[in-house]
Amino acid sequence: MTVVDETQKPLLSIENASIEYKRGDRTVIKAVNNVSIDLYPGEIIGIVGESGCGKSTLAKGILGLAELSSGSIEFDGIVVSKLGRRRRDRRLLPVQMIFQDSAAALNPRRTIGAQIAEVVSARVKHRGETGVNEINEVANLLRRVGLPPAAAMKYSHEFSGGQRQRIALARALASKPKVLVADEPISALDASAQAYAAKLLVEVCRDENIALVFISHDLAVVRAIAERVVVMYLGRVFEQGPTREVWKDPKHPYSKALIGAIPVPDGSGKRPETLVGEVPDPANAPSGCVFHLRCKERFEGCDTQVPKLIPLGGTRAAACRLLEEPVEADRIVA
Amino acid sequence: MSIENATPPTTTSIPAAAERRRMKISATLHVVKRILRMPLFAVGLSIVGVWLIVIIFAGQIAPFSPNAQLGIALSPPSWEHLFGTDALGRDVFSRVVHGSRISLVYSVILVTAAMLIGTVIGMISGFFGGRLDEILMRLVDLFFAFPVIILAMAVAAALGASVQNAVLAGIIVSWPIYARTVRGLVVGYRDAEFVVSSRLAGMGSGRSILVDLLPSIAGPTLVLATQDVGAAILLLASLSFLGVGAQPPMPEWGAMISEGVTYFSSWWIAVFPGLAIVTVALAFNLLGDGLRDMFDPKMKRSIQRKTK
């Protein structure tokens, strides 16, 4: 495991970023609310949360596909600006994305070889590289993701979902990325294909020293691959820290619930723990702590006071008032 | 961590450029072959093929000059005059044959021009969006507010009655459909993940339009255009019929029908050019259906070298 060197400069730094969008009915939704995350070179970080927690919107923000309403996202000191109709700032090209739906992420009308070669030649042009044999490089990239080079001549629909996701990875690798943002890259795949795709992604990132932002709803998968995890709920960071520690000793009641809700395939017949209620409508978020209506440990004041992210040593932090100061006050049992 | 065993790597490599080109051509041929096996498409293609021959060899096929007055007016179909003669004693068969050079050729020109103009405007509107999109689409709305035939009549009348002006009028009333359709398609594809992926990899707008967007919208647009040829023939015919299109003695099919309807008992004068219009419209519709399948990316299959 890569040890994060705290003195190092972060490669990607998200600072107090908020992203808003207008819904069909004109209500403004704050999909990402004041999120700060630092990503160091070669680090694998997992962003976890249920639908509507803003993890995908945050991914878009990192890529410049969604505009920040406040805060900033910087890659290597360069401010990530919204990708308009102009060509993308070439200094941002080392930040690449892998989408959930591999079928939609590949052009169905072009051979996959043509699509990968395109990225290679774009990189060669931008960086002024010389002596690159595109064909050989495409072949190598395909081999790297466990596909025969002859696959270059085929079209995306001729592959299985798992293979397509690997092709998408090969294409992302073609631009020699430093940061890879993968939005639910394996959740659309069959169970047996998931492990392979996840492992390949991790292995490639380790080998090439690529920092990986792995976005998933599945905390169990994130636990298997990420060193650090960020738990999001309704656009806010609820808890973050080394995955193993968060898993073993979650501090935020929501993290606890999220871990407890994962059914375990061990034959014990143990029922997953239920969490009352459902994720609220972000346009109509509860006051105070947005989680308080579902929280088993809520107490006096949770419905009015917004909890701050409290540092808990190292990279750990959690946003819960239980951690603010020793609270002896009478808790209301939900 | 070892995942080497996940897929047995084959030793095959990416073929050389010439080989790749050959494979591409054979893949295309493969699709063409599959399309040709669809009976309706083949029927449409044959009809269009026959008309193409008629257009090229009109002079050889037609027994008489289209405007020659042969003395016998309003004679019903016979061996000498397959489709009979009209009120001025002209051979209807010869006129229908020569008329293909006007009706068919001009309607194809009309549709092609309308499609190109509409595609460019729709592409700009959809890709760049914003204020420009607003203005262009309101302009399109304006065109849609008028009934096509009235607008075309107005334009043709203002420019002066001639076939060329009728075609111009046709283009002016037809391009908005393409602009709107193309815009809709572009907006749909603009944020498609494969387009976004390419842009994230550093592809510029022009390249994105050329490589990702155009091929994606070409299919539906061409299908629309093909099916529009029939409508264009009808539009030109209607304009002639109303007196603002082809002028006598030009053997334009619509003009012929228009002349024919005044001689109701001599049905052959109007029926044969009418049948010509029907066959062309039908053939292009069948072609359009086939094209739709051809542009389905799932029809594309690489020609694989057998590896086992």
Add this chain to the structure above:
Amino acid sequence: MSLLSIENLSIALPVDGRILPIVEGVSLQVSRGEVLGIAGESGSGKTMSAMAVMGLLPKDAIVTGSIRFEGKELIGMGEREFRSIRGNDIAMVFQDPLSSLHPMLTVEKQLTDHLRKHKRMSRHDARVRAEELLRLVQLPNPAKLLRVYPHQLSGGQRQRVAIAIALACEPSLLIADEPTTALDVTVQAGIIELLLDLTRKIDIGVMIVTHDLGVLSSIADRLAVFYAGGIVETAGAAAVFRHPTHPYTEALLAAVPHRDDDGDIDLKPMRGTPPAAGEWAEGCRFNPRCDYVERQCYVIDPVLLEATPGHQVACHVRGASS
């Protein structure tokens, strides 16, 4: 006697002029008060088998074998007779409740229509029963919920309504196809809880089809693992999870992250991909992906044999010693 008893079921579908086998020689039973879990990946034939029980296979499907439900043979039954069973005695819950609920009708309308049609209830009785059903699926404030449209509900609520509709006519068998796959984990936990409670409370048989082994572990009494159109392992759920015997089951379990307590977890990918219909291997269909493969596996398709009491496995190497 079993509520549902499937014997030697085979299903084939004509595709592009070829007859493709989808399911081959499947036998399984479901009793009242029991949850049978069916595990398998896409293309394993698990959904098709469930469809066969519901009589919802494509018209041109070729079906052989026997499906007996409460003693009645379902294969070959006329559509009319089937319709009286489907929805009445056998009910179904799908992955996406939005597609099974009518978007333009209120919850009340959808619930009461069902009751009035199948049970010939009066409007008032149907309404009372509808409220009762919503309470049964643990939805708060049923009177208010009756007036809303599906799009006004959250995913979890929708799935609960879908379950309420399925239970409206007091079926004796409930078939649930990936009922929690589209839901968030915290919501999924609630649905699992509900399905379990219902099985015990109203004594119905449940057949739950899903690729999620975690869900099956917490809900199923017995398990049948499908691979390439057939069952490769079947036993009590605990036995399958604690002693996975078929190499496929073992590999599948190794490929999903476990919630064990300490140490690094390592995902063990399974090689290859599940075969599409018509591309099954000769002999044992799992042989191209199997770590234990031996010579006979390429020749003879293994049959399900009892490895230990109640634990059947179709494997030459790991199964019953032959």
